[in-house]
Amino acid sequence: MSQSLTDALADIRALLLSPQLTRAVAAGRQRGRTPSVARAQLRPVTLRAGTHLQIVTTDGTRPLTRNVAPGPPAEAAVDELLAEPFGNWHVETTDSTVQLRVTKKGAAQLHRSTADRAATAPAGHDRAKQYLLDPDDPLFTAIGASAAKRRQVDAFLRALAATLPDPLPTGPLRVVDLGCGNAYLTFAAYRYLVDAGAEPVVTGVDVRTDQRRRNTALAAELGYADQVTFVAGTIEQAVVDPPPDLVLALHACDTATDDALARAVAWQARWVLAAPCCHHDIAAQLRRQPAPHPYGPLVSAGILRERFADVLTDTLRATLLRAAGYRVDVVEFIDSQHTPRNLLLRARRGGVPDSPAHQRAYAELVDQWNVTPRLQTLLAAGTTSGDTRPPATAVS
Ligand SMILES: C[S@@+](CC[C@H](N)C(=O)[O-])C[C@H]1O[C@@H](n2cnc3c(N)ncnc32)[C@H](O)[C@@H]1O
Structure with a gap:
């Protein structure tokens, strides 16, 4: 589905800050623009101080990890990343997977698929380790693979x-x-x-x-x-x-x-x-x-x-x-x-x-x-x- 980039990024923002987030990746670049980092990966982590948002960025050589507290610090960090000219956002929550791709003309193509399972975060983490792409990923349902x-x-x-x-x-x-x-x-x-x-x-x-x-x-x-x-x-x-x-x-x-x-x-x-x-x-x-x-x-x-x-x-x-x-x-x-x-x-x-x-x-x-x-x-x-x-x- 094609829509304005501003609206699509607002949808992505809501998902990144929602308690249902399991994992998100931003990568690629928009035409003629280069983000300050090559890739960013976000996921919730449970620390003694409570659930934080872990953000791992890489400049293409080495990763930099930081854990951000919920509320205004997480919102500010997410807004900073959303302002980067990434070409793709891939966001997984417990009940859906959302892909945002920025076209050559700067429009947003948003694809949303609903997970056909009641995924829980710990199970998702175990599976993510076991598989590069989770076999329950809606992508496979869409393409019909056994x-x-x-x-x-x-x-x-x-x-x-x-x-x-x-x-x-x-x-x-x-x-x-x-x-x-x-x-x-x-x-x-x-x-x-x-x-x-x-x-x-x-x-x-x-x-x-x-x-x-x-x-x-x-x-x-x-x-x-x-x-x-x-x-x-x-x-x-x-x-x-x-x-x-x-x-x-x-x-x-x-x-x-x-x-x-x-x-x-x-x-x-x-x-x-x-x-x-x-x-x-x-x-x-x-x-x-x-x-x-x-x-x-x-x-x-x-x-x-x-x-x-x-x-x-x-x-x-x-x-x-x-x-x-x-x-x-x-x-x-x-x-x-x-x-x-x-x-x-x-x-x-x-x-x-x-x-x-x-x-x-x-x-x-x-x-x-x-x-x-x-x-x-x-x-x-x-x-x-x-x-x-x-x-x-x-x-x-
Ligand atoms: C066994 S299937 C494998 C398909 C796919 N790579 C997979 O693993 O699911 C082999 C495919 O190769 C295609 N194919 C066989 N010989 C080909 C050729 N000379 N040129 C193009 N396609 C060919 C067939 O049409 C078929 O779709």
């Missing part, structure tokens, strides 16, 4: 938090979610990054036009329409301009993960997090030919061949990324009881001194197993669109 998906998304966000630098970069952080489907991760990543003090500009890409329509309507409903947009197109070719700093891909099917990685390299994205889904491509290549001696038993049974194909595919992907100049970790981002597709390739651009060694290791592996991964083909051909950044070095 409990299993909420857990997966939360685990993925934890891996994201561990990947990005601290403090987060200032200025717009361009993010793309490739194969976004229903955009659970897209919206949750946006919310998490705003809460963390970044200025995310997020694009979700999916080949399905119906998903683009649904997700775009949802972004408008949530008040995120300017910052979270959707493109219907293939991962290989969809136009994302300017190129993203951060590439996410959660369970993009089969070789769509290769398309996502090739695109990330072509864009020279600074950070890439990809959790692959099914791996059919290399499994099919292994099935068609004998294994090199003495590794026949590794692929003699169907299930062994499938599992080995998974390992070989992701090993080759990681090696190709290293050869392309990325530092790569291969980790489990969530326990396998939640999803068997729990492997995450996590890559940061730069700081890889021995690229020729990675290229040699890669060449020996594909040579012995006589396989041609799709990622290799894409990088060697350099056909994947890097939009406006120059193409990255191809690996043959």
Whole structure:
């Protein structure tokens, strides 16, 4: 809902000073203006002297914490923060979540959702520690995510938090979610990054036009329409301009993960997090030919061949990324009881001194197993669109 900024800030003020407040975060900046602090976080704390308002501000390097007494001191501190040109306010109370976003034109977009649970402050605090985004957060109700998906998304966000630098970069952080489907991760990543003090500009890409329509309507409903947009197109070719700093891909099917990685390299994205889904491509290549001696038993049974194909595919992907100049970790981002597709390739651009060694290791592996991964083909051909950044070095 669009309204005047003065009215919206008055609503936010009432919530910040209400006894129902559980947590609030102010971050980002209004067009052409810079707040004196990068981020402010408010929450009630119980001290011997009674309940105070705790305010933690950060200038982007170190946090400053103060506890303010209720009444005029809290009102003055809140008014001071409301006068800062923050671009976003996120306020949670025991019965609602309110998001205020200031548009480029200086208008206010206020989105209010009612919590569907009788939350109490202590439970809220416990949950906040357990999850980056509370699984009962109304955001998830709005986007319709199942409990299993909420857990997966939360685990993925934890891996994201561990990947990005601290403090987060200032200025717009361009993010793309490739194969976004229903955009659970897209919206949750946006919310998490705003809460963390970044200025995310997020694009979700999916080949399905119906998903683009649904997700775009949802972004408008949530008040995120300017910052979270959707493109219907293939991962290989969809136009994302300017190129993203951060590439996410959660369970993009089969070789769509290769398309996502090739695109990330072509864009020279600074950070890439990809959790692959099914791996059919290399499994099919292994099935068609004998294994090199003495590794026949590794692929003699169907299930062994499938599992080995998974390992070989992701090993080759990681090696190709290293050869392309990325530092790569291969980790489990969530326990396998939640999803068997729990492997995450996590890559940061730069700081890889021995690229020729990675290229040699890669060449020996594909040579012995006589396989041609799709990622290799894409990088060697350099056909994947890097939009406006120059193409990255191809690996043959
Ligand atoms: C298994 S779903 C995962 C969706 C979402 N990332 C999630 O985890 O909930 C895979 C999605 O990738 C999309 N997809 C698969 N191949 C694609 C391609 N080559 N280009 C664009 N989208 C693709 C599908 O349409 C589908 O929505």
